[in-house]
Amino acid sequence: MRTMKLGSSSLEVPVLAVGCMRINGLEKAEAERFVQTSLEHGANFFDHADIYGGGKCEEIFADAIHMNDDVREKIILQSKCGIRSGTFDFSKEHILDSVDAILKRLRTDYLDILLLHRPDALVEPHEVAEAFDKLESSGKVRHFGVSNQNPMQIQLLKKAVKQPLVANQLQLSITNANMISNGINVNMTVDSSINRDGSILDYCRLNDITIQPWSPFQYGFFEGVFLGSEKFPELNKVIDEVAAKYEVSNTTIAIAWLLRHPAQMQPVTGTMNIERILDCIKASEVHLTREEWYAIYRAAGNILP
Template identity: 45%
Template sequence: MRIMPIEKRGISDSRLVLGCMPFGGGWNSEPITQEHIKEAEKAVEAARSIGITMFDHANIYTRGKAEETFGKVLKAQPGLREQIVIQSKCGIRLAEGDLPGMFDFSYSHILESVEGSLKRLGTDYLDVLLLHRPDPLVEPEEVAVAFTKLKESGKVRHFGVSNMSVGQIQFLERSLSMPLVVNQLEMSLAHLHFLDETVHVNQQAGTAVRFAEGLMEFCRTKDVQIQAWGPLAQGRFSGRALPDEPEHIVRTAELVKRLAEEKGTTREAIVLAWLMKHPALIQPVIGTANPERITACQDAERQAELMTREEWYTLYVSARGKALP
């Protein structure tokens, strides 16, 4: 098995990432409470107990309160900052007054966003900064100037993107002096476009696939770490019954449960193991603050190593709800 690209770049050896979007309460202006801080502390403790050392943020999560809450956790635990990897994102501007929500990769917005994240987190640097979603008005040269300034000042060590295609990454990289080391994408048993794009070449069914052509192969060739957001699919395969689920999703949840029981592990571990079995060495970003659900993911890496090709394809075809072409 080849080494994780992100590890080769000296960023993190953590096979799982804790997504901190739930921290700090709701997406509103209500203040952070001691209960919110305690919840975050318990989530961080649970994550570290199973070997997670990388934590994923964005400047907009709970309108900045997620980063601020995490900053309070760091302040209460001197020395913790040097033991972990912090990744954050910028580029999304939430709706404000008469202005709609928008994307912004301008020089000023990138710098202002990073300064805000550093202040809220109470740290001098980010290990990784991602551009959150593609901005149609992007000027790569402007991004390059911002990235260079952040790199030279020591405020950001590595850079990446989220939700971007091959062409969008290449367009940015032609102006950058540093590589883009991460691409974070939605991937799960409930969001299979990353696989369907691969198997539906020269197939009519491929016209319904919503994934950038060749993106998986490009990222693997260029040693861009692929991260998966939403990898647990809102718990629909690990015990959380959502209304009006299609029959094939219900059957897949039953299959996950059976495999977990046979292997003496959790359903969360099976769901994540299925993603981690992929040779791209996908790095799931677990988006929960529930300590029990976090620790339920502990066995995922081992289960990925144990999962057979037959088991992997059985889960894939079941989650597709139809046979492969």
């Protein structure tokens, strides 16, 4: 699979991250086959979070990949922390305790990347900085980032945190593309011109922060998958036409649409289906034309001024 640099780091990563949020829905043998198939095709970047399956997803993954020192050298592990039941928590104590628990479940000594999961309204940047410093100096975390944060929230952290923030995981798909649309419909009196995220797309590009789109096949907030949906007939028609041209699946084209953007994003898959993960991986070989990219964009109901 094609690779890229993660943010401003020297870490070379696949252009696709394998999301493991649903791995607890697989039987042991299925999980082993899924993980092994991903590895065989160069998809060795695995995304986790301490809340996925209440922590069980990380344990299941470690079992499925038969974690040991040799295996660990061949993979890139990312996990997230900061969400607790009924609250968000970026306190120093919670971050440190969370990482220790994550490492224990994944049966490893370190994470390649730790992301802060969702913004904590009560965040104290100096506590985050102290936690990051301790995690870095102890070797438990090598790189740091955020998830679902806007530019000013990142700037607030950067006021205290000395480590580069190399990634920002954000909801983005063909049908959930406001971070792109508001930059196209500047100064227009239409809904898509509303800047809901503080120009996070441009901010991340300017500051060498890799955007990791989550739910790349979803519309709304987990309302469903747009591929094959009766709600998006024109979009599926255009995607299917482009897929036929490249002799790939509609899944491949949906990911290729994200990869075509010059921000050099790293989509996070969510599928546990082997056929679909292979279709996602194929997207790294497809380079849509400008005309194809815009045709898909418009077919989803996005407008051009």
